[in-house]
Amino acid sequence: MTYQVFDTTLRDGAQREGISYSVVDKLAVARLLDELGVGFIEGGWPGAMPKDTEFFERARSELDLKHAVLVAFGSTRKAGVAVREDKQIQALLDAQTPVLCLVAKSDIRHVTRALRTTAEENLAMVRDSVEYLVSQGRRVFVDCEHFFDGYRFDSAYTASVVRTALDAGAERVVMCDTNGGMLPSQITAAVTGLMSELGVDGDRLGIHCQNDTSCAVANTVAAVEAGVTHFQCTANGYGERPGNADLFAVLGNLQLKLGLPVLPEGCLEKMVRVSHAIAEIANIAPDTHQAYVGAAAFAHKAGLHASAIKVDPLLYNHVEPSVVGNDMRILVTEMAGRASIELKSRELGLDLAGHPEALARVTEQVKDLEAHGWSFEAADASFELLVRSQLAGGVTRPFTLESYRATVEHREDGSVISEATVKVRVRGERVIATAEGNGPVNALDEALRVALRRHYPALADFELADYKVRILEGTHGTQAVTRVLVETAAAGRDWTTVGVHENVVEASWHALVDALTYGLVPVPA
């Protein structure tokens, strides 16, 4: 069986609120999808938008697709207009793609109320458009808009649209859940009903599901299980309203769960990279919790999971993460048990397996600190320092603190300046340094750098990449506390540290000290 993976990220996916691709963006997305191994890339609607017309023009010389063919999208001819006179139909031919995808009305209510034409004229629009485009040497797919709603309302008319398109020479007729309101059982019933009513095989049919019931992926899989061999999806599920069927979840499910050969050999493992690269181009933060490709798709927090994962990672993962290009991660939080701590430490290159007492101490410390507002989930560097402090050799701090002071000064002219002084001991020397900053934390950071730079010149490259503050509600009568996360970057790597205190400056100080310690102190061999 040959399956057709039809991607519509650049057409339907671009209908998502907030997305606006440039032509260069579209070309880059097309290259990524081709690399992933999809069979068809629907690039847009030529003639409807100048950008899409330009995309198809430039694609001819700028795209060298290895797996995919380009598809131009448009609608059937207008009611009452001869097909050869229809400007949109001409624009489709001008796009010079080997494949065209036409949207056709297939719900009688849309024919009479939205198109304001007759049932017969709509069938003629489908027939004329398909026959003409096929006669011009194009492969034609027909997207039957509102197929499922139409089929439930008046199955005879909806089936007659499908029959007309097939008889006119359409290679595929695609059943669209345009309003996205269907459930998997309803998809199965309609697909099997149509196939037996018309006597057509699934290799003449396709499926296109919007995600308004959050069932687009399940609905697509249900249609394929019912025999359909062409499916339309978008990268990361982008699309109109809540979106479309997520290409990556559909591919993962079909290939890994149903064993269907939907992508060329070796392509599935490109999913994570392609998903994130497209998110970058679309300017949408990747969804951490997206199935298969999200950064948290294989992240485990619960201690019980980790203890079984230690025996065999597949005991708590539905697939081996690397087959889709992802990684498993162990999260260290209050829910950690000794197994979580051991696995996380191993991830960081630290062996706690042979040190049961240290393992128990770290587990206890993590639980205790987390109960007081600390969070190590996103602060690997602080966690690593905590583990190292319990192992032989411990952690040598680059300095010890005698005291610090930070002030905020609101001046008459409205400017606000902070000043900080630190008194520290560095390699046996007492150093006092003062610096200004735009806030007390910035001033403290600057003062520390002044104090340490002669002994630690590497500090000059350290950059405060991110600083997050969260006020945590007080519980059980305790005061509210502040949690600070500091992300530091240097020499192509970055690390995150955490600090917690009732006072935001003190919380920041803890996170800063861990950040400098982690970056400056070499890991013991």
Ligand SMILES: CC(=O)SCCNC(=O)CCNC(=O)[C@H](O)C(C)(C)COP(=O)(O)OP(=O)(O)OC[C@H]1O[C@@H](n2cnc3c(N)ncnc32)[C@H](O)[C@@H]1OP(=O)(O)O
């Ligand atoms: C389900 C989907 O997502 S399908 C894809 C939808 N995508 C888009 O609409 C994005 C691009 N669209 C556009 O740029 C514009 O809507 C255009 C260029 C296509 C049309 O613009 P306009 O000519 O100004 O028409 P408008 O958008 O107001 O109305 C659509 C027209 O197409 C007609 N139409 C709608 N569906 C079809 C169809 N399947 N076959 C033929 N005509 C159709 C409507 O009856 C209406 O005709 P009218 O102008 O005679 O009333």
Ligand SMILES: CC(=O)C(=O)O
């Ligand atoms: C064609 C299409 O995008 C739809 O019916 O949803």
